[in-house]
Amino acid sequence: MQGQLRVYIDNVYPEIDGGKYPIRRVPGEIVEVEADVFADGHDLVCARLLYRHFSEKKFSIAPMESTGGERWKGSFEITKQGTYIYTIEAWLDHALSWQHTLKSRLAGKEKLDVELLHGVKFFQKIKTKAAAKEKKSIEDIIELFKDKKRYDEAVKMALSTEAEQWIKKYPDTGIFTRYKELSVWVDRKKAAFSTWYELFPRAASNVAHRHGTFKDVERLLPRLRDMGMDVLYLPPIHPIGKTHRKGKNNSLKARPDEPGVPWAIGDESGGHKAIHPELGTLEDFQSLVKKAAEHGMEIALDYALQCSPDHPYVKEHPEWFMWRPDGTAQYAENPPKKYQDVIPFNFETKEWETLWEELKSIVEFWMEQGVKIFRVDNPHTKSVYFWEWLISEIKKKDPDVLFLAEAFTAPKMMYHLAKIGFTQSYTYFTWRNSKAEMTEYMEELTKTELKEYFRPNFWPNTPDILPYHLQTGKESAYIARVFMGATLSSNYGFYGPVYELLVSDALPGREEYLNSEKYEIRNWDWDRDTRLKMAITSINKARMENEALQETNNVEFLNTQNDNLLAYYKQSRDGSNKFICIVNLDPNNKQWAFLQTPLEKIGKPEGQPFMVHDLMNDARYQWNKRWNYIELDPGILPCHLFRIEEL
């Protein structure tokens, strides 16, 4: 058949790097597929979308429509986790072409006898494919086409919508071109909608100067769940090395009583599979995972592939590290940062196979303890080939496991890590401040090919980053940043207690926390309430209850004619849930403007009233115009979270 083909399929979207990498979805999401479909000559081209879950043998079919010219579009819905395959099939439909030609011949006043006989052939084929109860109607058409006495009636039937419907229902697909198979990786819902909270378990104690424990963390769970968090991410929970241990504020020498940096993993008692004795036991950890689940939360662990010089790996597997001529190991760097207490793995080692296997076994060990989410430390300083292999191996064992890439690096690498398998990624959101910056960045993430495989996770701060715009400590700025993180992106998180408590002291001239928890044990007033905490609670409640806020790619920016007021529209896929979000980017001054309201999307003609219901403070306003006055006072609340409701 190959040589009989005439249709060509090209320029298919989405197709990541020629189909090398899958696109990503979660159940309930749609895959919209486009392609150029064309053929020689002037016969009518048809195309359809084929798709199947990996577990199914047969393809399902979805229609494709020409959008004018050679571009065709179709879509299908994802319903199950795992891999989907999709492709396109196209053919020249001779029966449709026949009907089309009939019209022009009729216009040219040609006699159509022979064409009607041609039609008989097409309808005989349709008859063989049709259902039993349909055969009679089709037989009638065939008889009509054959009956020279009923010529006019036959021509009318040949040109009718009825004939067209039969032709389309049983298409003439003798010879078809099929495109190569492309794939979708389908994660569980959490991959696309998650609310992260980071805390150092050693700071979880409510007794001053006491090292926190997993039991202390358990105590905090109801509080976090009440705030609406559903992922609790813990920095490394392993023994901390003593060699070159760092002291307060990253000083190169620790005093004997200083606890060291959790990322300097391993001492003689154990490494990545061990637990820091002061946090508790493995049983305590298992209990925490279980209790968290009871509160609807998951524990995410830090997967940080590096060792303290005291880590057992260093002695047992010197071949996994890079040694200097003087017999010392080179410490890790992520310029300008230097990690003198940490040595990296050498991914160029000839013993890469044993290294890879051991690193995989770490993930597997924690999976056995019930962990299904890993936040990966600096993935861009380890081999991308390793990540591709690791993530694919782990997903084969358990497709529920998710990986968040801490890929604060150049865009190319950040996006590549997503391509090869990371579920979510840290982003530049942390440094996007102005309306123009934020709009441009969101357009990049949600209106380009990135939307098919890169899932942003928006963090206003991390233990490594206290951005300049939060160093003023202004509560309105903190509310605005968390509001944007939570409503622009369906995945967001923040580094907890310091954020809620408006901790804003930085090292001079740097985006680093002063007296950072990385180097010492801090105690926080876990019971203190702030306006910020209330705001976070309201936002997270709204996220949980409203589908429109559980997607990232549905953002559409709105015109406010005020550079300090950022406004955007979001609606759920079925159109039933609609939001207008507005945020004042100026933490100091009240800002007002007229908002251009997307009445068409809301489905209200100008003049017809509807309600905007602010889920931040339960206020309700009635609007009926295209341009509506808005005003945000940072002294009160810097944001509106308007749900569109009927009056």
Add this chain to the structure above:
Amino acid sequence: MQGQLRVYIDNVYPEIDGGKYPIRRVPGEIVEVEADVFADGHDLVCARLLYRHFSEKKFSIAPMESTGGERWKGSFEITKQGTYIYTIEAWLDHALSWQHTLKSRLAGKEKLDVELLHGVKFFQKIKTKAAAKEKKSIEDIIELFKDKKRYDEAVKMALSTEAEQWIKKYPDTGIFTRYKELSVWVDRKKAAFSTWYELFPRAASNVAHRHGTFKDVERLLPRLRDMGMDVLYLPPIHPIGKTHRKGKNNSLKARPDEPGVPWAIGDESGGHKAIHPELGTLEDFQSLVKKAAEHGMEIALDYALQCSPDHPYVKEHPEWFMWRPDGTAQYAENPPKKYQDVIPFNFETKEWETLWEELKSIVEFWMEQGVKIFRVDNPHTKSVYFWEWLISEIKKKDPDVLFLAEAFTAPKMMYHLAKIGFTQSYTYFTWRNSKAEMTEYMEELTKTELKEYFRPNFWPNTPDILPYHLQTGKESAYIARVFMGATLSSNYGFYGPVYELLVSDALPGREEYLNSEKYEIRNWDWDRDTRLKMAITSINKARMENEALQETNNVEFLNTQNDNLLAYYKQSRDGSNKFICIVNLDPNNKQWAFLQTPLEKIGKPEGQPFMVHDLMNDARYQWNKRWNYIELDPGILPCHLFRIEEL
């Protein structure tokens, strides 16, 4: 080694459809390659270009340079016909990284003893790779690095350009990532630079009412060569069918004495491998090919895959055609055109293999007669899969064979035909009139990926198209169109006698010639000279003598601040040959303007004089400013062909 890799290569340009199709070049042209090259971590990345002619076993190496960030660029020159392979190799250069790190450690006032010992290892490796006479110098460096007494001197050497040069000369390429292999199809020079003339041989007689012959065409050869033409393209030279033969001006019934349309190929005496008896014999044709070669010209034949109902194929191979229920064959159409005298092949036939073989044998038959260029009639109405196969088979037999696609169709198909193998293509030039249209079209052809595989051939007219803007018969318009075709594109042609002789009578309201040669035998005054013919002769002479005019992609548009004056700059690859072309698009009025002269490209600072030498009329002007007055009077000549010359 796979698992030790850390560098990733991505987003390579040029790479047509993931490497499925080759890019195109001719000897002497350059291939510029770009790629994103990146790795985990902070070691220095290096990349180089590998390339080889298919006949060579070993890759040659060309350097690549980072253009900032992750984008790398390199290039190589094509010297031979046939297929080239190219790819990219990238690695982390530990020696370069070592030197780079030294600098920052020195800035940090660290002691470099251990680093110097590290350097010893790198230079020991370099020594093993170095040439015999180089070993001493490298050994000196090693000794210096080891000598603790000469620490300062050693550090200076380690950081020196000398050390860097050794490192770069013998790169540390233990573990490298290699990209997939991509290919270049290299045609002979004619593929990129050709000057076409089309004539109907039956009109070549200089005796009124006598059917022209190949001998008559031989008589015209010196005239055509004097005009500067190097490809003489003949519409089909085969017997013409009688059934449904068309008469004057496409009338559906021919009078008995009418000759029919040359594209209605075949009668009982023969088909695509036969010669119309009135044109001469096969020996006459062979003689014409030979004589043309003696004048530096090649004969291009028309490869028109269709048959008159009288063609022997129709009787011998009914399975190759589509039959209607009444036993007649459906005639060919290319809407809105109808070809009632022609029936198309059915490329969906189950007997496609015998059909393809037979069609290939037609090309082979004419290759045996010395023909190496085929102008393909309506390729977009035949299977693209067939073309891909045919062209590749033919090129295997003789890489000198070239195919020009008469692809007047939608852009997608037009460009696809180029991708799958056509050497050159007809274009939309014929209908691009305004300055904006022409500029935009040239940018599309020469500044996008198209430039890598699509070679435009610009025709101001064809036997099928007398565009509206030529129907006025204004000589200045004819000169302007041929000037643009010949200087914007290195491949151009025109449908001869009617063009030179300013024949401009059209069918009312249509872009069709009145009394077209397609349907009747015309006689032309082959001896008449026109201003237009003189202009064509000057332009073609300039093309032959100046490399800058033998390329298409080197066009750069210039600012004239007058929408009627189109100006562009062209220079040869080595920069020695430079042109400014200016054309007045208004056939009626004198137009003037100041031209913004590209002094930087010309290499003259403002104030330094140089000559612009108009090769149209041998006029010379001295310029020394950026803005120069230009004026073009269509009553004299509508164009300047300025060669930049020294005073």
